[in-house]
Amino acid sequence: MSYAALAALVLAVALCGGIFARRARLLVRLVLQGKPAPRFDDVPARVRNEAVIALGQRKLLQRLVPGLTHAFIFWGFIALLPTIAMAMIAIVDRTATLPWLGHQPWFALLVDVFAVLVLTGVITTFSIRMILRPKRFEGSHLAEAALILALIAGVVATLLPWHASKIALSLNEWPAAWSPVSNALSHWFDGDAGTAAAERVLVWAHVLIILSFLAYVPYTKHLHVFTAVVNVFFGRTKARGRLEPLRFDEEGPEEDMRLGSGTVADLTWKQIIDTYSCTECGRCQDVCPAHATGKDLSPKLLIMALRDQLFAEGPGLLDGADSAEAPSPLVPGAVSDDVVWDCVTCGACVHECPVSIEHIDHIVDLRRHLVMVESRFPAEADPMLRDVERASNPSGNAQSDRAAWAEGLDVRVLEPGDSAPEVLYWVGCAASFDPRARQTAVSTAKLLKAAGVDFAILGPRECCTGDPARRMGNEYVFQELAEQNVETLNAVAPTTIITSCPHCFNTLSSEYPDFGGNYNVKHHSEFLSELVRDGRLNPTASDTPITYHDSCYLARHNDVLEAPRELVAAVGKPVEMQRMGKRTFCCGAGGAHMWLEERGSPINEDRVREAAETGAETLAVACPFCTVMLDDGIRTSGVDLRVTDIATLLADAIAAPADSD
Ligand code: SF4
Ligand code: SF4
Numbered sequence: 001m002s003y004a005a006l007a008a009l010v011l012a013v014a015l016c017g018g019i020f021a022r023r024a025r026l027l028v029r030l031v032l033q034g035k036p037a038p039r040f041d042d043v044p045a046r047v048r049n050e051a052v053i054a055l056g057q058r059k060l061l062q063r064l065v066p067g068l069t070h071a072f073i074f075w076g077f078i079a080l081l082p083t084i085a086m087a088m089i090a091i092v093d094r095t096a097t098l099p100w101l102g103h104q105p106w107f108a109l110l111v112d113v114f115a116v117l118v119l120t121g122v123i124t125t126f127s128i129r130m131i132l133r134p135k136r137f138e139g140s141h142l143a144e145a146a147l148i149l150a151l152i153a154g155v156v157a158t159l160l161p162w163h164a165s166k167i168a169l170s171l172n173e174w175p176a177a178w179s180p181v182s183n184a185l186s187h188w189f190d191g192d193a194g195t196a197a198a199e200r201v202l203v204w205a206h207v208l209i210i211l212s213f214l215a216y217v218p219y220t221k222h223l224h225v226f227t228a229v230v231n232v233f234f235g236r237t238k239a240r241g242r243l244e245p246l247r248f249d250e251e252g253p254e255e256d257m258r259l260g261s262g263t264v265a266d267l268t269w270k271q272i273i274d275t276y277s278c279t280e281c282g283r284c285q286d287v288c289p290a291h292a293t294g295k296d297l298s299p300k301l302l303i304m305a306l307r308d309q310l311f312a313e314g315p316g317l318l319d320g321a322d323s324a325e326a327p328s329p330l331v332p333g334a335v336s337d338d339v340v341w342d343c344v345t346c347g348a349c350v351h352e353c354p355v356s357i358e359h360i361d362h363i364v365d366l367r368r369h370l371v372m373v374e375s376r377f378p379a380e381a382d383p384m385l386r387d388v389e390r391a392s393n394p395s396g397n398a399q400s401d402r403a404a405w406a407e408g409l410d411v412r413v414l415e416p417g418d419s420a421p422e423v424l425y426w427v428g429c430a431a432s433f434d435p436r437a438r439q440t441a442v443s444t445a446k447l448l449k450a451a452g453v454d455f456a457i458l459g460p461r462e463c464c465t466g467d468p469a470r471r472m473g474n475e476y477v478f479q480e481l482a483e484q485n486v487e488t489l490n491a492v493a494p495t496t497i498i499t500s501c502p503h504c505f506n507t508l509s510s511e512y513p514d515f516g517g518n519y520n521v522k523h524h525s526e527f528l529s530e531l532v533r534d535g536r537l538n539p540t541a542s543d544t545p546i547t548y549h550d551s552c553y554l555a556r557h558n559d560v561l562e563a564p565r566e567l568v569a570a571v572g573k574p575v576e577m578q579r580m581g582k583r584t585f586c587c588g589a590g591g592a593h594m595w596l597e598e599r600g601s602p603i604n605e606d607r608v609r610e611a612a613e614t615g616a617e618t619l620a621v622a623c624p625f626c627t628v629m630l631d632d633g634i635r636t637s638g639v640d641l642r643v644t645d646i647a648t649l650l651a652d653a654i655a656a657p658a659d660s661d
Contacts, residue, residue, distance in 0.1 A: 001093045009091050009207070016211035023218040027227075027276060030314045034269030036256050037234075037244070045237035049356070054232040059354040063283070066128055070354075072121030073152060076114040083111060083159060087207050094199065097173045105178035111163070112181040115156040122153045136282025139301050141221045145280070148222050154209040161185055162202035168195050221304070224277045228355040231277040234270055235356030239510035240347060241557030243364055246475045260368025260473065263327035264310045265317055271365070274357045275307035284349035284359060289586040290342040294600040297342035299349035299359040305334040306362065331366055338599065340366045341378055345471050345591035346552040351582055363591075367473030381472055384595040389477050392463035392484075393429040394595065403459040405431070405438045409445050413459035414492060422454035423527070424494035426508060428501035429464050430624035436631060437624030440500050443647040444524050450654060451536040455498075461488050465507040472592040479515070482507075486517035500524040500647060502553035502560075502623045503590075509558070523554060525622045525646055529563040532570050532650070539570045539653035546572040546649070547616035549607065549630060550584035551623035564622045567646045571653035575614040585610065587633075589625035604633030612639040619643045 052058045057074060061067035082101055089096050101107055126149050128134070129142055164185035167176045176183045189195040217225055247257055258266050267275075284299040285291050291298050313327045331340055340363060349359045370376045377385075387396035403413050405427075412421065425448065431441040448455045463485055466478035489497070489512075497519050499505050509521035531537045548568045554560045561581050568574045579585040588603030608630055611619045619634075619641045621627050631643045 001096075002091075006092045009088060012208065012211055013088075016215040019215040020218060026315065026318075027218065027223070029318050030310065031269045031272050033265075033318065034267055034272045035258050037268035037270040039234040039270055042237040046233050046235075049235060049237065050229065050233050053235075053354070053356065054229045057354070059352065062352070065124070066281075069121040069124040069128070072114075072117040073125070076118035076121070076156070079110055079114040080118070080156075080159070082107070084207070084210055087159075087162070087203050087210075090203050091207060094171060094203075103173045105175050108163075108172075108174035108179040108182075111159070112179045115160050116181060118156045119153060122149050122156075125149060134282075134286075136286040136300075137280070138282070138285075139298065139304070140280035140282060144220050144222065148213075148217065148220065151209055151213045151216070155206065155213070158202050158206035158209060161188070162199065162206055165189050165195055165199035165202055169199060171199070221278075221280060221307070224279045224355060227273055227276040228279065231270075231273045232356045234273065236358065240350065241506040241553055242510040242514075243470060244361065245479065245511075245514045246368065248476070248479065259372045260370075260475075261330055261362070261365040262369040262373060263330060264306075264313050265327050266365070266369065267306070267310065270358070271306075271362060272310065274362070275303055275310055277355045278303045278307065278357060279355060280304065281354065283352040283354065284357075287348040287352050287583070289344060289346060289348065289588065289603045289606070292585075293603050293606055295342040296336060296338045299343075302335055302339060302359065302362065303357055306330065309334040331370060335366070337370070337376070340370065341596060342599070343591050344552075344586045344588060344593050344603065346586035347556045348552070348583070348586070351556055364471065364473060367471075368475055369473075371473035372476060377472065378596050380597050381592060381595050384592070385469060385472060385474055385477065388464050388466070388469045388481070392481065393433060394464060394468050395429065395433050397433045399460040399463070402427070402432045402462060403457060405441050406445060406457065409442065410449070411445050412456035414456045414461070416461075416491070418456070418492075420492050420494050421456040422495065423448070423456075424489075424492060424497045425455050425457050426497050426499040426501075426504055426521075427457055427462060428499055428504040428624060430628070431500055432462075434624060434628060437627050437645075440524075440624055440627065440645040440647050443645065443651040444498075444500055444528075446651050447528060447531070447537060447647060447654070451531045453531070453536075458488065458492070463488075465504050465512075467503045467507045468592045468595065470507075470511075471590070472595075482512060482515045482517075486512055486515050489517055489519065495520065496527075497521045498524050498527045500622075500624065500645070502551040502558070503625065505560075506553045506557055523558075523560050523563070523622065525554075525564040525567060526560060528647060528650055529566040529570075532567065537650065537654055539650055541570060541653065542572050544572040544618055545575050545614070545616045546618040546620050547575050547577055547611050547614045548580075548620045548622075548646075549577070549587065549611065549626055550581055551621070551626050552584060552586050552590055554622055555584050556582050564620070564646055567650055568620050571646075571649045572618065575616050577610050577614055579610065587621075587623075587626040587629040589629045594625055594629070602633065602636065604629045605637040608633040608637055608639045608641060612641055617642065618649070620646050620649055622646050 057071040060070050086097050086102055160182055163182035166172045167183055167186035168189035168191045217223055261267055282300050288299050316325055317327055331337055343363045345360050384394045388394050392399055427441050430437040463481055466481035470478035505523045546568050548564055585607050586603055587607055627643055627645055634641050
């Protein structure tokens, strides 16, 4: 045992550990001062996410080559952890190792295998980032990433020859044959005094590189190495389309109240860990419809900008009253107003992000502050916000006209005190008032009647769910409408609610439980496909090629994928677009964009061109907003397609459905 080596090691560990601890203390203190976020429930699901997303690398493996290379590095990092302790022990006493584990042949094999895999992963990752340079890395810190990859390569590039030198010196505690790579490399060494010196140099180099990594990484943009697994644990476990409600009551500590995010002081602790965890991989940017169509928004750059501002102003924030400067606005400090309003809340970024960063929560919180505190939002949205508040629908129509679409269809309109029907059809504002979307309501009503379903509508008592106001950032108005609708619905106490609008579906099923409304909500595609399956509706399929456009709020936010496809298959010949299912591409209407002017290239035109490439004659949709947006896209792009809601396609495919009324 070498006391000099022990002293040197203690000094190195203390120095690097101290640098690490100093940074870790700041990072932890920033998280602890974050605003509350309820993420301690549903522990079994969190553990499952940790196993599947973090350990299993599921999201990363959606892209095979970069996913595998990252998985090699990540799994190798875990598998090789004990070798750090072994190397430190060997520095002090070259004949000692970890009890038991250090002698295991299988562990020696594991070390060799993973060292090679890590090296392969590092070289491939380096080649992808530095040579191929896919667009998703635009704006990422590539030089810093290269240095970190070099450090990781250094760890394994010293580990293998160190083991080789031990074998050459017969210091290996394991059978040499079980470490084939190190054994092969041992032939570089001849076992003399030079090998003994090399063994010391290699083990020290190995440990010093690891300690440098420990000290350096938390100060870089790559601190995700330490925080990503934590962020995955606290990621959403259910209701991905749900927004966290703001608290307007007087209950609870005043300092916990917030009106969205105005400065870094308003970020929740989860949002702070989000910013720490971004790997700058650009997967979110790659799938963002706003970014793809040339808008300013990049979800990656947004998270990076929030992190930069947090790091710039965080220390002052912790100093509190002693700080010379108050935190500055996030908009336009970190990001511009345009970036905030470009988002269609499609959730593609959240779905792709391998470390469970929740971009929509950040963006909606920025909007909440702009709208509710600063009254700053695109002027064209003003009529919608006023109409939702004043007329209970975003188009400003008279509520008394809500059931006008049903004239002549003999649809029961529920009056207060009426008994609940088997099914309550929640029509939604678009299908109630928009001339193009109304056909969906008409077809749905005809189909329900054809199948003999006992259903009714609320008529003038149905108000906007509040979704467009909420996605615009006006949480006050949303909560008022939510409370009003929940009161109406709880009085009716329906067994089942069906709705043809994915936005209503999301709000009724995922957001109203926060306001005391717990209902069995089905999208009309789910209910109608059940009726077809049960033989209560019998469509005749044609040879017409139909491509189905997944609505973001149905497929990605709420996992409704199969039911609409069953209906398409029941009425025609399905052909899929490349971006489908949970990886669908937005129509451009989400996040209240139905009422905002779009800058740059239109998202809806991009989507209808993709639909036309399938050779389909019909573009099937299951959302009134998609109906309007994609129909507009067809008109402006000149694509030869017909947009039709699946309810209308089904109604057309049923022999004389109107006759059965
Ligand atoms: S939600 Fe959609 S539009 Fe918004 S940042 Fe994410 S990918 Fe882009
Ligand atoms: S937010 Fe997620 S997907 Fe986007 S760059 Fe960061 S880690 Fe990658």
